[in-house]
Structure formats: C-alpha cells, structure tokens
Amino acid sequence: MIEPYNKLVKLAARAFYDDLTSKGDNQPKTGRSDNRGIAVVVLDALTRRQWVREEDLAKDLKLHTKQLRRTLRFFEEEKIITRDHRRETAKGAKIYSAAVAATADAATGKEGEEKVKLHTHSYCCLDYAQIYDVVRYRLHRMKHKLKDELENKNTVQEYICINCGKRYNALDALRLISFEDEDFHCERCNGKLEVESDKFAAQDGGDGGDGDENARRRRREKLKDMLQKMEVQLKPLIDQLGRVKDLPVPEFGTLQAWEARASAAGRAANGENSGDSKSHLGYNGAPMPYSGDTKVIVDFNGTEGKGEGVKSETDSTSLKVLPPWMITSGMNLTKEQRGEVKQEIKMDGTSTSTAAQYTDEKKSTIVHDDKNIQDEYIKAYYAALLKKQHEMEEAAKNPQDGNGADDPSSSTSNRQVGIKTKREEDDDGTEWEEAPVRGNGGYKVDLNVEAVAPAEDEDDEDDVDWEEG
Amino acid sequence: MFFHIVLERNMQLHPRYFGRNLRDNLVSKLMKDVEGTCSGRHGFVVAVTGIENVGKGIIRDGTGFVTFPVKYQCVVFRPFKGEILESVVTMVNKMGFFAEAGPVQVFVSNHLIPDDMEFQSGDMPNYTTSDGSVKIQKDSEVRLKIIGTRVDATEIFCIGTIKDDFLGVINDPAAV
Ligand SMILES: [Zn+2]
Numbered sequence: 001m002i003e004p005y006n007k008l009v010k011l012a013a014r015a016f017y018d019d020l021t022s023k024g025d026n027q028p029k030t031g032r033s034d035n036r037g038i039a040v041v042v043l044d045a046l047t048r049r050q051w052v053r054e055e056d057l058a059k060d061l062k063l064h065t066k067q068l069r070r071t072l073r074f075f076e077e078e079k080i081i082t083r084d085h086r087r088e089t090a091k092g093a094k095i096y097s098a099a100v101a102a103t104a105d106a107a108t109g110k111e112g113e114e115k116v117k118l119h120t121h122s123y124c125c126l127d128y129a130q131i132y133d134v135v136r137y138r139l140h141r142m143k144h145k146l147k148d149e150l151e152n153k154n155t156v157q158e159y160i161c162i163n164c165g166k167r168y169n170a171l172d173a174l175r176l177i178s179f180e181d182e183d184f185h186c187e188r189c190n191g192k193l194e195v196e197s198d199k200f201a202a203q204d205g206g207d208g209g210d211g212d213e214n215a216r217r218r219r220r221e222k223l224k225d226m227l228q229k230m231e232v233q234l235k236p237l238i239d240q241l242g243r244v245k246d247l248p249v250p251e252f253g254t255l256q257a258w259e260a261r262a263s264a265a266g267r268a269a270n271g272e273n274s275g276d277s278k279s280h281l282g283y284n285g286a287p288m289p290y291s292g293d294t295k296v297i298v299d300f301n302g303t304e305g306k307g308e309g310v311k312s313e314t315d316s317t318s319l320k321v322l323p324p325w326m327i328t329s330g331m332n333l334t335k336e337q338r339g340e341v342k343q344e345i346k347m348d349g350t351s352t353s354t355a356a357q358y359t360d361e362k363k364s365t366i367v368h369d370d371k372n373i374q375d376e377y378i379k380a381y382y383a384a385l386l387k388k389q390h391e392m393e394e395a396a397k398n399p400q401d402g403n404g405a406d407d408p409s410s411s412t413s414n415r416q417v418g419i420k421t422k423r424e425e426d427d428d429g430t431e432w433e434e435a436p437v438r439g440n441g442g443y444k445v446d447l448n449v450e451a452v453a454p455a456e457d458e459d460d461e462d463d464v465d466w467e468e469g
Numbered sequence: 470m471f472f473h474i475v476l477e478r479n480m481q482l483h484p485r486y487f488g489r490n491l492r493d494n495l496v497s498k499l500m501k502d503v504e505g506t507c508s509g510r511h512g513f514v515v516a517v518t519g520i521e522n523v524g525k526g527i528i529r530d531g532t533g534f535v536t537f538p539v540k541y542q543c544v545v546f547r548p549f550k551g552e553i554l555e556s557v558v559t560m561v562n563k564m565g566f567f568a569e570a571g572p573v574q575v576f577v578s579n580h581l582i583p584d585d586m587e588f589q590s591g592d593m594p595n596y597t598t599s600d601g602s603v604k605i606q607k608d609s610e611v612r613l614k615i616i617g618t619r620v621d622a623t624e625i626f627c628i629g630t631i632k633d634d635f636l637g638v639i640n641d642p643a644a645v
Contacts, residue, residue, distance in 0.1 A: 052596040156617050156628060157565075157578035171619040173564070173576035182562035182594060195564075195580075 002250045004056065004243050005128045006047040009080075011237045012135050013043040020074070035067065042071050044080065046126045051258050054122040057341060072124050079134050083124045084255040096123070096255075099262035125258075131251040148225045150220065159184055163191030356374060470547055475521055476542050476593065478503065482526075484533045496520060499539055505572065509620040512547025513572040547613055548573050548627050554637065556629075558609045561594045568611055574626055577613060581630035583637070603638050610640040 017039035043062055046052070048076045058068040117170060149155075157170040166188055168176060176184035182195040252258045478499065486494040500517050507513045512590050521540035538616065550571070556568035556575055565578040579588065579596075586596040586605065595606035605611060613629035613636055631637045 120564075157580055159564075170576055171617060173567070173578070173628070174574060174626055177560070177567075182564075182590065184564055383612075432474060436479045437559075 002128075004240065004247055005131075007127075008135065008237070008240045008244050009043055009047050009126060009131060010040075011240055012131065015234060015237050016138065016173055017043065020071075027058055029080040038063070038067070039071055039074070041082070042068065043126075043389070046124070049125075050252050050262075051084075051096075051099070051123050051125040051255050052122055057124070069122070072122075076124075079130050080127065081124045082127045082130075083122055085120055086255075087118055087120050087123045088117050088279070095259055096121075098266070101266065123255050125252050125255070128252065132241070132244060132249065135237070139238065139241075142230060142304075146230070150223045150227065158196040159193040160196045161186035161189065161191045161193055163189045167196070168193060210449070236375045470549060470552060471515070472512070472545050472547065473518070473542065474545055475540055475542050476503075476511065477515075477538060480537045480539050481529070481534045482537060484535070484552045484578055487535070492599075494525060495537060495539065499541060502606055503541075504547070507572065507623055507625055509622050509625065512545045512625065515544040515546050515572070516522070518542045518544060524572055546573065547633065548625060550615055550618055552615045553636075554613060554615060554629070555610060555612050558605060558607055558611055561596065561606055563590065564595075566596070566605060566611075568613065568629075570613075575613060575615065575629045577611075577629050577631055581616070581628075581632050583632055609638055612636050612639050 010151075019036050020039040021036055042057075042063075045057060047055070053070060054063060054068060063067065072081060072083065076083050076282045159168045159170075159172075159176070160166070161168075164186060166186055168184070168186075173184070175187060178185040178190075185191065186193060253261070284456060480495055480499060480620045482491075482495060482498065490560050496517075499520075504516060505514065507517040519542040521542060524538035526535040526537045526632070540559075553613055554570040554573075554575070556570035558568045559574075561622075563579065565576060565582065568575045568577065582605070585598050586603065587599070589595050589597055593606050595604050597604045611631060613631050614633055615627045615629050617628045619626045621631075
C-alpha cells in the first residue's frame with residue numbers, strides 16, 4: 001500500500017529537488033561543498049522509514065546533523081515532511097527506540113544514546129497525504145504559469161496611435177474612451193489607437209527594427225518548448241499521481257500516536273502484554289500497519305504431478321474418517337467414517353483379491369507419491385490411521401485384515417479401492433448401490449441392508465470392547 | 470480589500486460655525502470632505518465611522534479660519550493585484566469592457582475575455598459566446614480578477630481579467 005506513494009516521493013524528489021543546494025553557503029563552490037543530490041538521498045531514506053530521529057538519520061546517511069537539518073527544514077517548508085521537536089530524557093528516547101525496534105525496517109543501532117540527560121530531539125516523517133497535494137499543486141502552478149504567459153493572460157494590453165506613434169496601455173483606458181465611437185483615441189492627436197501586438201504581428205519580419213518583438217517571439221518559443229518538455233519529462237510523475245489517486249494514504253499520525261501504536265504492535269507480536277517491552281522487542285518486531293503483511297499462500301492443488309493418492313484424498317473429503325478414539329458405541333456411523341476396509345472386503349468377496357488390489361494400487365500410487373511431499377504427508381497420516389483401524393479389527397478377531405495391517409502406504413490405496421468399488425457398484429447395479437446412501441448416514445437405511453447390518457453391529461460392539469480393553 | 474483604519478486630517482473651519490455645535494459641524498464637514506475620496510495610499514474612503522479625537526484649533530492669521538487636527542476612524546477600500554472582485558459592467562466596446570466594483574473602475578481588455586466570446590456591436594454592444602448562453606453587456610454582473618493597478622495620488626484604476634477559473638458573468642441581466 002505504501003509502495004506507490006514511496007515511488008511518488010522518489011519521482012518528485014528527482015523531478016523537483018535534484019539540484020537543490022542547501023542555502024546559506026556563500027563560499028565559492030568546490031567539489032567538496034557541492035551537495036546537490038542530498039535532498040534526493042534524504043527523501044529516499046525517509047521512504048524507508050517512518051518517524052525517525054534526526055540524529056539517527058544523519059548517522060545512517062553519514063551526514064552532518066546541521067546539514068541534514070537544513071535540508072529537513074527546507075522540506076518542512078515545502079510541506080513534504082512533518083517534524084516534531086521535544087525535550088526528552090533518556091526515558092523518552094527509550095520509548096522511541098522501542099518503537100523503532102518494533103518497526104521492521106529501521107533497526108539501526110541506537111544504544112548508547114540513551115544516556116542523554118535532557119535534550120531537544122527532533123523527529124521527522126514523510127507526510128504522504130500532503131505530498132500528494134503539494135506535488136499536484138506544484139504541477140498545476142507550473143502549467144498554469146507557463147500557459148498564462150503563453151496566452152498573455154496577465155499581461156497589460158498595449159495600444160499605439162497610428163498617427164503619432166504614442167503608446168498607451170490598458171491602465172490608461174479610462175482616459176482613452178471617446179464618446180464618438182467605441183474606439184480608443186489618442187489624447188494628443190485624437191487618432192485611432194490600435195492594439196499593439198496585433199499590429200506587430202501583422203508586419204511580421206518587416207523593418208525588423210524592433211528587437212523587443214523578436215525577444216518576445218523568442219520568449220514565446222521558449223515557453224512553448226518548456227511546456228512541451230514539462231509534459232514529457234514529468235509524465236512518469238503524473239502517471240504515478242494517477243496511480244496513487246484512489247489508494248488510501250499511508251498515515252503515521254503524530255509522533256506520540258505512532259510510538260504508542262508501534263510499541264503496542266511490537267508487544268503483541270511477541271506475545272507479551274505488559275512490562276518493559278524493550279528487552280523483548282528484537283529485530284523481528286511486528287510489521288507496522290503500513291509496512292505490509294506477509295502473505296503465505298499454500299497451494300494445495302497447484303502442483304503438476306498430482307498423484308492419484310491426492311485425488312482420492314480430495315474425493316473422500318465429503319466423508320470424513322473419524323479418528324478411532326472418537327468412535328463410541330452410541331454413534332451411528334458409516335463404514336466410510338470408520339475407514340472403509342471392511343466394506344471393500346465385502347465388495348470383493350474375498351480377502352485375497354483385496355490384498356492383490358492393495359498391492360497393485362500401492363505400487364502405482366507410490367510412483368506418483370514420490371513426486372509429492374504433500375502426498376507423503378497424507379500417506380503417513382493415513383498409514384497411522386489405518387494401523388489403528390487394523391488393530392481394532394484384529395481385536396474384533398477378523399481374520400482378513402491381517403494382510404494390510406503393517407502396510408504403511410495402504411491407506412491411500414485404500415481410498416483408491418474405495419472409489420473403485422463405488423464404480424463397481426455403479427456397474428453392477430446390485431444391492432451395493434445402497435452403500436453410498438448408507439454412507440450418508442441414515443440408521444434406517446443401514447438396517448435395510450441385511451448382509452451388512454450384523455457385521456456393523458458386531459463391529460460396534462467390538463469397538464467398545466476394544467476401547468474398554 | 471476593506472480596511473478599518475484611523476486617519477488624520479486638518480480641518481479648516483469658518484468662524485461662522487463656531488458656537489455650541491462646533492463639534493457637530495466639524496464632523497459633518499469631515500464626512501462631506503472625505504467620504505468618496507480616494508488616496509493612492511489608503512484607497513477609497515467609504516465611510517467615517519467615528520472621531521478619535523479633535524486637537525486644539527489654531528487660528529490662521531488674517532483670515533479668522535481655524536484649523537483643527539482631527540483623528541477619525543473610517544472604512545477604506547483598497548484594490549490589490551490578484552484580488553477577486555464582483556463588479557457591474559458599465560460600458561462595453563470592441564477594446565473590452567469597463568466595470569465598477571464599488572468606487573473602483575476596472576477595465577478588462579478583450580484579450581482577457583475568454584476566446585470563445587465574441588464582440589457584437591449594435592445598440593447594446595456585448596460579448597457573447599457562440600452558443601449565446603453567456604453574454605456580457607451593460608449592467609451584467611461580472612466576477613473578475615485584478616491583474617494590474619494604477620495608483621495616483623488621488624486615483625486608483627485597475628485592469629482585470631475574466632479568463633480564469635470561476636470568473637465571468639455571475640448573473641444574466643436579460644433573464645432578470
Ligand atoms: Zn496620436
């Protein structure tokens with residue numbers, strides 16, 4: 001949010017303050033005392049800071065404090081920055097230092113300065129809202145001034161007598177009115193007056209005696225040129241103004257308000273609610289409201305080599321597998337919620353075929369899984385889950401489950417099989433079709449499926465046994 | 470711009486005004502003398518608002534006239550370059566138009582009238598836009614900006630422009 005404004009400041013600095021020399025140096029310019037460009041450096045530095053103590057800034061920029069002050073005073077007059085001066089003890093300085101430490105950027109050394117007894121410290125800060133207005137006003141004035149002069153807007157009209165050549169200007173108008181007609185008349189010879197510039201424009205390049213007119217024409221050319229150059233050279237700045245136009249203005253508030261906010265934010269970030277924040281505010285202080293938040297975007301599905309395992313995982317999210325410790329006897333659960341091992345077994349009819357499928361699936365998924373760490377994570381999770389379920393089922397003395405018990409990756413393949421069996425169900429069009437309906441949770445529906453119901457009941461009871469054991 | 474200031478003036482009073490009403494006579498003569506006058510330094514004296522103090526009179530040798538130094542408060546109007554004034558048009562010709570803002574006369578030459586306004590001569594000479602929507606003629610009320618002043622000892626004359634934002638006709642006399 002602050003970036004476009006900073007760019008605006010930088011552009012404005014280069015456009016308007018590039019050749020600024022600090023005033024008051026009467027001594028002839030040597031290479032050393034030529035400090036043009038300082039203004040740009042200072043403004044750039046300020047875009048990277050918020051409120052900053054001027055001594056600190058001087059130190060950072062390796063400038064003499066006096067020199068920096070002069071520049072800052074100038075910018076204050078230009079309404080680019082706001083400044084604050086206060087007499088403060090070491091404690092006051094500490095508050096500021098704490099605030100600084102809380103901002104992400106200005107983590108400069110300031111220990112050691114805190115022993116200052118009671119000094120007037122000056123602080124400065126960019127005033128973005130005002131900069132926006134000042135820059136716009138400046139551009140407006142520049143354009144206006146050039147245009148005014150180009151269009152003779154504020155010039156006094158001159159008149160000349162055709163007869164005797166006496167000159168008048170608009171300020172004489174009152175004396176020149178004649179009541180005979182609507183023209184101006186010469187006071188001396190009562191001749192008709194002509195508007196002077198018109199006349200000279202007419203005899204363009206005539207006797208050429210009038211250097212005055214030539215100078216005027218040159219001036220006009222220069223003005224036109226300047227206006228054109230202005231449009232071209234200031235275009236980036238004007239564009240940036242347009243870009244910034246609808247953005248909210250970064251506002252730091254007064255020094256006090258800013259300090260309070262900064263240190264509060266710093267404390268909050270460090271999980272500390274009270275006490276001396278100074279010692280705990282490290283360089284990893286909280287970002288200020290306008291220094292931008294860190295955005296973490298986790299792209300779950302964006303990876304290219306998305307394996308089947310992932311797909312199955314997302315497919316099955318509609319039915320969540322409950323962790324075993326959440327399952328109690330009273331719960332009306334579907335098999336899918338418990339983990340669908342049993343269901344698969346029933347569908348395939350025999351345990352061996354299931355096992356075969358397990359291994360086949362496993363191989364294919366493993367190949368895919370290698371590509372994706374996320375898959376690995378999911379796999380590990382399901383492996384743990386499955387293991388639990390197998391333990392449960394072993395407790396229920398179900399002999400078929402021994403096959404996949406120790407297989408860590410079978411969970412994902414397990415899901416695969418689940419999907420596959422659903423497909424089979426569709427193909428067969430047999431009683432298994434009801435499995436998904438049952439999966440959606442009705443107890444009555446569950447009862448209708450005779451083959452399954454007892455097993456489930458048994459499972460429920462076993463479940464309780466296992467948990468109690 | 471208007472100012473409320475204190476001025477001083479030496480008033481010569483004929484002996485026939487001496488008597489009980491001397492002070493009243495002095496004040497009414499002062500008003501008659503100064504209100505409506507113009508000094509280049511202070512501008513137009515609009516109104517005397519009070520007498521600060523009347524000094525001791527000095528009798529002129531030979532005439533019997535007495536001179537009183539009088540300090541008085543008054544409102545003055547002094548136009549400045551850059552000032553915006555509202556004025557009434559008094560005369561229009563092809564060179565431009567004249568207008569009055571209270572006591573001050575202002576001339577606006579035709580190159581300081583917007584380019585889209587053209588001079589129309591005739592019974593009621595005027596400047597009119599091509600679509601006829603805006604017309605400047607005698608008695609039009611015009612807001613203008615002073616771009617130059619000529620200040621003599623007893624006279625102030627201004628030239629103005631209406632070629633800027635928010636300047637120009639502020640009423641239409643034809644519509645009233
Ligand atoms: Zn003449």
